[in-house]
Amino acid sequence: MxxxxxxxxxxxxxxxxxxxxxxxxxxxxxxxxxxxxxxxxxxxxAAFLTTAGAAFNLFVPSxxxxxxxxxxxxxxxxxxxxxxxxxxxxxxxxxxxxxxxxxxxxxxxxxxxxxxxxxxxxxxxxxxxxxxxxxxxxxxxxxxxxxxxxxxxxxxxxxxxxxxxxxxxxxxxxxxxxxxxxxxxxxxxxxxxxxxxxxxxxxxxxxxxxxxxxxxxxxxxxxxxxxxxxxxxxxxxxxxxxxxxxxxxxxxxxxxxxxxxxxxxxxxxxxxxxxxxxxxxxxxxxxxxxxxxxxxxxxxxxxxxxxxxxxxxxxxxALRPAVDPPLVPQPRGDDLTLSLDGVWFGHDAERPVLKGATHIFAPGSRTAIIGLSGAGKTTLLHLLLRLCDPDRGDVRLGAIRLCDIAEDALHSAIALLGKDAPIFADTIRDNLRIAAPEADDAALFAALDAARLGDHVRSLPKGLDTLLGESAQTLSSGQARRLALARVLLTNAPILVLDEPTAGLDRETEAQFLADLGAATGGRTVILATHASLPAGAVDTVLSLRDGRLAPFDPRGL
Known part of the structure; x- marks a missing residue:
């Protein structure tokens, strides 16, 4: 030991x-x-043994x-x-x-x-x-x-x-x-x-x-x-x-x-x-x-x-990594089409979560993936982020499999906004700079404006230097979620993956957040897994994940 x-x-x-x-x-x-x-x-x-008549230097030892x-x-x-x-x-x-x-x-x-x-x-x-x-x-x-x-x-x-x-x-x-x-x-x-x-x-x-x-x-x-x-x-x-x-x-x-x-x-x-x-x-x-x-x-x-x-x-x-690094890393290329081609995956081989899931996410499209709890929406997003690799089939960016793309190149192409994205007990500036440490104030406000939070930050006495409390208690739940979105927008990643981004928000705040999503993301590819009711125009396509397969959403099928 x-x-x-x-x-x-x-x-x-x-x-x-x-x-x-x-x-x-x-x-x-x-x-x-x-x-x-x-x-x-x-x-x-020495002092004790010294006789009264003998001289003893007290100053040096003291x-x-x-x-x-x-x-x-x-x-x-x-x-x-x-x-x-x-x-x-x-x-x-x-x-x-x-x-x-x-x-x-x-x-x-x-x-x-x-x-x-x-x-x-x-x-x-x-x-x-x-x-x-x-x-x-x-x-x-x-x-x-x-x-x-x-x-x-x-x-x-x-x-x-x-x-x-x-x-x-x-x-x-x-x-x-x-x-x-x-x-x-x-x-x-x-x-x-x-x-x-x-x-x-x-x-x-x-x-x-x-x-x-x-x-x-x-x-x-x-x-x-x-x-x-x-x-x-x-x-x-x-x-x-x-x-x-x-x-x-x-x-x-x-x-x-x-x-x-x-x-x-x-x-x-x-x-x-x-x-x-x-x-x-x-x-x-x-x-x-x-x-x-x-x-x-x-x-x-x-x-x-x-x-x-x-x-x-x-x-x-010493645990085995969730995914193996590519033997010969390749650059990501200019084609930003993200695609699933017959993807099978399951944490338990006997019980696959995805069974031949296939879809093409065109550049600039906004796609919502809905389904019952446990249907595999988060697992699907993990595959798109290459947090795990499919058992069968391929996930590609352009013509290149994700497992062949250099890790840094992949991370610069795809950004995640999770349902539990944390807001730290620090300033607004430092919370944003986690995504872009060199970003100046103009870039920070541009991201905040895109997330429709810029005016609120400008109204604060200390602006970007405002300290946020533990778990962002000084912000409303909707503002905290918009701050997390602004942080993701700062990455300049062309593909955004959002996992239940409105979790914990009330119905009105949720609707406002989703309605602003198109303008906020500014033409980037958006893949959204959600249980929320989608306002008109929030996304271009709604897919249903059911029995391990992706299909166009049919309200009669749920």
């Missing part, structure tokens, strides 16, 4: 400078703390104590600042990687990934990986370097103590963390699985709450969620128990090691081979070095969950 973590090492490589800075600052913090303990011990011991304290505070602040910056940037890279790996595999029918599980992989699993690159590796490297410096000090003042300190320190830094990794692998994997199960249960309950209420199934849903949460609690308690025992073991090692060094130091002190202040300073410095290993335990306890999360993300990235 731990091998899955190696998959993500290349993603951390571009951030090595920021991570190295955090590591250096962490080392400075730890060394300043160790030095502070050592100097303080030496200073207090200045060292103050200086080391300030260094430790500043280094700790810098470490947190640099560490969080590196972590957040790394998480951003990981999310970019995960989305890039996921998109070619959408949609995911039959892949065994449910909504909640997918959400868990894209959020909680990625968050778990920051432990590996910064929180676990940083303290480990810091502990090794700090221990080396303490050993160097012992080699000068108390060489025989090295053979007591070194085994205890290595066991605290390497042995106990390695054992902790082994002990927390299974509960870590259980923790990740329980988290995903809880998310699945919660999101399924939210999505299906009306059905749960209608069929009096809420108690069953609550019981399932409670079971997942109970499993989550068990896994957390097991990890916490092993973490606490490991921390206690390290503290015990620190005490035994310090006691061993003290006994050897007292023998040397009795023979006047070492001064008492130096011995106390050395003891406290050695004791302080164990702080790094104790810090690492908290992170190492998370490695089991991190490795399980890495395995789940790697498994997602």
């Amino acid at each position: 731990m091998k899955a973590l190696l998959t993500f090492v290349p993603l951390a490589a571009p951030r090595w400078r920021r991570m190295a800075l955090a590591l250096v600052l962490s080392l400075i913090t730890l060394l300043a703390g160790i030095a502070l303990l050592g100097v303080s011990g030496w200073f207090l011991t 200045a060292l104590v103050r200086g080391l304290s300030f260094i430790r505070i500043l280094a700790r602040y810098g470490e947190k600042l640099a560490g969080h910056d590196a972590t957040l940037r790394l998480l951003s890279d990981l999310r970019g990687w995960s989305f890039a790996a996921l998109f070619p595999r959408l949609p995911l029918p039959g892949q065994g990934l449910r909504h909640g599980d997918l959400v868990s992989r894209l959020t909680a699993d990625i968050d778990a990986l920051d432990t590996v690159f910064l929180v676990a590796i940083g303290p480990f490297v810091t502990a090794v370097l700090a221990g080396g410096l303490v050993i160097a000090g012992m080699a000068i003042f108390l060489p025989e103590a090295i053979w007591v300190y070194l085994p205890g320190y290595l066991l605290a830094v390497l042995g106990i963390p390695a054992l902790l990794v082994l002990l927390t692998q299974k509960p870590g994997a259980a923790l990740v699985a329980a988290t995903a199960s809880a998310r699945i249960g919660l999101l399924d309950a939210l999505d299906g709450r009306q059905d749960l209420i209608a069929f009096a199934a809420l108690p069953h849903a609550r019981q399932g969620f409670a079971t997942s949460v109970a499993g989550l609690g068990v896994a957390r308690r097991r990890i916490g128990t092993w973490q606490a025992l490991s921390a206690a073991a390290i503290q015990g090692l620190a005490g035994l090691t310090t006691l061993g060094v003290l006994l050897l130091g007292l023998e040397r002190f009795a023979s006047q081979g070492i001064d008492a202040p130096v011995l106390v300073g050395l003891l406290l410095a050695g004791l302080g070095s164990f702080e790094a290993s104790a810090m690492g335990v908290r992170a190492v306890a998370k490695l089991g969950a991190a490795s399980a999360a890495a395995q789940r993300l790697s498994a997602m990235a």
Whole structure:
């Protein structure tokens, strides 16, 4: 399982400078703390042993104590600042990687990934990986370097103590963390699985709450969620128990090691081979070095969950893409005639959704596809967008099959407006520029005017810089849908595919939206899947999808 973590090492490589800075600052913090303990011990011991008549310079050691304290505070602040910056940037890279790996595999029918599980992989699993690159590796490297410096000090003042300190320190830094990794692998994997199960249960309950209420199934849903949460609690308690025992073991090692060094130091002190202040300073410095290993335990306890999360993300990235890239990509050509030629398709081979669907969508035409729920309208649009490939037959753009056209060329030719097209909690400008990042204000208003939303945006005090609330709460449902249409129009794609674009709108707003569709799309090819009543002139052709085949709409056939 731990091998899955190696998959993500290349993603951390571009951030090595920021991570190295955090590591250096962490080392400075730890060394300043160790030095502070050592100097303080030496200073207090020397001051206590100094007779009243002897001169003792208080200023140098007190200045060292103050200086080391300030260094430790500043280094700790810098470490947190640099560490969080590196972590957040790394998480951003990981999310970019995960989305890039996921998109070619959408949609995911039959892949065994449910909504909640997918959400868990894209959020909680990625968050778990920051432990590996910064929180676990940083303290480990810091502990090794700090221990080396303490050993160097012992080699000068108390060489025989090295053979007591070194085994205890290595066991605290390497042995106990390695054992902790082994002990927390299974509960870590259980923790990740329980988290995903809880998310699945919660999101399924939210999505299906009306059905749960209608069929009096809420108690069953609550019981399932409670079971997942109970499993989550068990896994957390097991990890916490092993973490606490490991921390206690390290503290015990620190005490035994310090006691061993003290006994050897007292023998040397009795023979006047070492001064008492130096011995106390050395003891406290050695004791302080164990702080790094104790810090690492908290992170190492998370490695089991991190490795399980890495395995789940790697498994997602290893899924077979929904469509295979063309072996020899071809440009799309100038012919923008989109056609279906005897297309058969079904997620289940025994139950095809489309059975020889055939039609030619002429350039500039507006075609509505209607049919009962579950008839396959969305599946048909997915084939036109090449989100999946037909089992038999061909989908062509001009004379070229979609499966032979270069992906970028295909995406520039066909744009989608889905029924769940999101409006983000950002400005109107930034919502539009998702489709065209370089678009200027004139282009943005041209798209808004085409969608009949330009006058409204101009009337707003901040215009294009108006912030939209969560889920576009500052816009009406019709305005939000027109904003989504304007975003699609900005793409300049000659073919627009609209999947239930008026879903959730009231009858009047729906009729206005569809009536404006012809003028808004400006001569582009429009393919519209809808249940809505179509006003006169909204489209040129109405097709009925029935029993897997396309045919001219006959009101008597429904």
